[in-house]
Amino acid sequence: MSNIVSEKMYALGSKRSEIRELFEYGKKRIAEVGAENVYDFSLGNPSVPAPDCVKNTLAKLVSETDPVALHGYTSAQGDAGVRQACADYVKNTHGCDCSADDFYMTCGAAASLTITLNALSKEGDEVIVLAPFFPEYTVFITQAGMKCVQVKCSEEDFQIDFAALEAAINEHTKAIIINSPNNPSGAVFSEDTIKKLAEMLEGAQKKYNRSIFIIADEPYRELVYDADIKVPFIPNYYNNTIVCYSFSKSLSLPGERIGYILVPPKACDNRDIYFAVCGAGRALGYVCAPSLFQKIVPECIGKTADISIYKKNRDLLCNALSEYGYKVVRPDGAFYLFVKALEEDSRAFCEKAKAHDLLIVASDSFGFPGYARISYCVSTEMIERALPAFKALAEEYNK
Numbered sequence: 510m511s512n513i514v515s516e517k518m519y520a521l522g523s524k525r526s527e528i529r530e531l532f533e534y535g536k537k538r539i540a541e542v543g544a545e546n547v548y549d550f551s552l553g554n555p556s557v558p559a560p561d562c563v564k565n566t567l568a569k570l571v572s573e574t575d576p577v578a579l580h581g582y583t584s585a586q587g588d589a590g591v592r593q594a595c596a597d598y599v600k601n602t603h604g605c606d607c608s609a610d611d612f613y614m615t616c617g618a619a620a621s622l623t624i625t626l627n628a629l630s631k632e633g634d635e636v637i638v639l640a641p642f643f644p645e646y647t648v649f650i651t652q653a654g655m656k657c658v659q660v661k662c663s664e665e666d667f668q669i670d671f672a673a674l675e676a677a678i679n680e681h682t683k684a685i686i687i688n689s690p691n692n693p694s695g696a697v698f699s700e701d702t703i704k705k706l707a708e709m710l711e712g713a714q715k716k717y718n719r720s721i722f723i724i725a726d727e728p729y730r731e732l733v734y735d736a737d738i739k740v741p742f743i744p745n746y747y748n749n750t751i752v753c754y755s756f757s758k759s760l761s762l763p764g765e766r767i768g769y770i771l772v773p774p775k776a777c778d779n780r781d782i783y784f785a786v787c788g789a790g791r792a793l794g795y796v797c798a799p800s801l802f803q804k805i806v807p808e809c810i811g812k813t814a815d816i817s818i819y820k821k822n823r824d825l826l827c828n829a830l831s832e833y834g835y836k837v838v839r840p841d842g843a844f845y846l847f848v849k850a851l852e853e854d855s856r857a858f859c860e861k862a863k864a865h866d867l868l869i870v871a872s873d874s875f876g877f878p879g880y881a882r883i884s885y886c887v888s889t890e891m892i893e894r895a896l897p898a899f900k901a902l903a904e905e906y907n908k
């Protein structure tokens with residue numbers, strides 16, 4: 510490594526994440542053996558097209574709006590009308606009293622998280638993440654200058670282990686990231702769970718005489734598949750919640766980079782946090798989220814791609830894998846299945862899967878070794894083609 514570059518950045522950039530590494534390997538294998546023989550379950554890249562409202566709104570905007578206004582800069586925190594539409598939607602849907610000035614438009618959840626973490630960061634602060642978690646959390650938290658503290662969820666159902674969480678909270682705890690529906694487990698936290706979490710954090714705030722935030726990472730909010738599964742809106746249960754939302758998955762727009770941060774009025778020091786969010790956006794170069802895609806938000810917020818396909822995929826995979834002998838907890842939401850590896854070493858297990866051209870991600874980087882993540886936001890047809898390979902892999906262990 511040249512001595513002119515940052516060692517930290519070089520380390521981050523010279524090695525891809527395990528997920529990206531596998532995706533690149535898949536592309537290579539497709540060139541070698543053909544797309545019909547590779548079963549790529551690596552990325553969370555939605556296969557269902559964006560709903561029609563996206564195409565129709567884009568067409569209307571492009572044909573009817575002055576291009577200079579359409580493609581020009583908006584305010585750093587986002588177009589005022591777009592932020593008002595977000596506020597109206599959140600107020601009408603979740604009953605949370607908020608205004609346009611509580612919203613900051615971002616380039617997706619990753620930007621929402623990095624901005625929020627940088628806005629809150631003070632020396633010595635710690636942020637708790639619940640394992641299994643989205644691997645980039647560790648990068649985002651440490652890069653914001655805070656310590657990442659990992660707390661494992663219960664292995665039985667990937668719900669919060671409250672005893673372990675309580676033991677991890679201390680006088681340095683600044684925030685806990687809650688991602689429900691969860692990547693990679695698909696677990697959804699119920700209203701009772703959120704109430705219990707809120708009660709515990711209220712107690713901790715008093716005990717340590719400091720504000721502790723929930724950072725609600727919500728790219729999968731709308732992706733739940735059964736009528737009885739509800740995703741509680743956390744600011745309604747715990748005032749010190751900051752919502753990091755993204756349209757990447759709900760509208761199938763991951764490449765367009767659009768989302769928002771909501772700092773609800775009930776959060777303590779709401780205006781100070783909001784200005785720190787604006788400051789972090791500025792410092793990180795995240796001003797003015799993509800203009801065109803900001804402007805589809807008023808028409809498309811609350812709508813989703815056809816998620817019935819993910820439900821079909823989930824059921825197909827869960828049923829088949831259980832039948833083949835895999836241990837599977839049926840996920841309530843998101844589009845990932847977290848299966849127990851058939852040997853202790855999940856990386857070795859995923860290498861064996863690779864020999865069948867089954868590309869699934871070892872769980873170590875999710876902070877929960879011994880499992881593999883299967884991303885099922887793929888075509889149903891690919892899952893059907895992949896099932897014999899999953900069966901053959903299981904049989905290899907049953908010999």
Ligand SMILES: Cc1ncc(COP(=O)(O)O)c(C=O)c1O
Nearest residue numbers: 553617618619643688692755757
């Ligand atoms: C839990 C979680 N948070 C954040 C992100 C980043 O989302 P975005 O593409 O909107 O930046 C992802 C992406 O897969 C995710 O799974």
